[in-house]
């Protein structure tokens with residue numbers, strides 16, 4: 001479903017990403033890990049055509065993301081708060097997205113009902129602007145927005161960061177449920193090895209822009225990653 005070929009990103013002389021080939025299957029929950037500066041965000045940004053690659057291509061369902069637009073209607077993403085509209089309240093923001101996606105009010109309610117536990121009565125109906133939300137609540141709004149409109153592919157950059165422990169557990173359950181019910185392909189970058197190994201059936205480890213492990217064996221993932229990160 002997603003195909004990366006001969007992908008390179010260079011800033012001046014520094015090659016920050018070098019991925020000759022990577023395929024991600026439909027419905028896969030793909031975890032991306034690596035130390036600070038390994039290239040995780042750069043990879044996601046190129047895959048979403050937010051940054052141009054120096055060389056190579058990314059295709060989603062055969063469409064080159066840098067040359068076509070159709071894939072955008074089937075793709076959701078939350079990378080950071082720049083993707084939100086800070087001058088709106090969460091309710092206004094979701095209403096705006098509802099119109100963009102052409103959903104009915106009932107569809108939106110159905111969607112937001114899935115987030116009741118995660119929102120913990122701190123997000124909707126509060127008349128608080130997005131810019132004034134806590135970092136954790138910002139993230140919750142971004143994730144709920146990324147999952148709107150029945151996307152086939154969802155990119156989440158560090159979804160567990162800034163969430164309290166209860167919210168982390170609720171988010172994990174929510175992702176697993178979505179994965180089960182709608183067969184969404186999730187691409188999740190995370191520094192939290194426990195969460196990412198729990199929800200993802202495949203983990204790719206980046207080091208200095210290169211894929212150095214591609215782990216698919218659930219029982220061995222954690223031990224391999226722990227061995228790598230403890231050095």
Ligand SMILES: Nc1ncnc2c1ncn2[C@@H]1O[C@H](COP(=O)(O)OP(=O)(O)OP(=O)(O)O)[C@@H](O)[C@H]1O
Pocket residue numbers: 011016034035036037038039040041042043
């Ligand atoms: N606009 C830019 N100009 C120069 N270098 C950049 C630019 N954007 C990213 N980089 C470099 O690319 C490398 C990869 O950064 P990236 O943010 O993708 O890493 P990451 O794995 O997401 O890190 P983190 O875990 O800290 O979020 C880093 O060395 C970073 O300094």
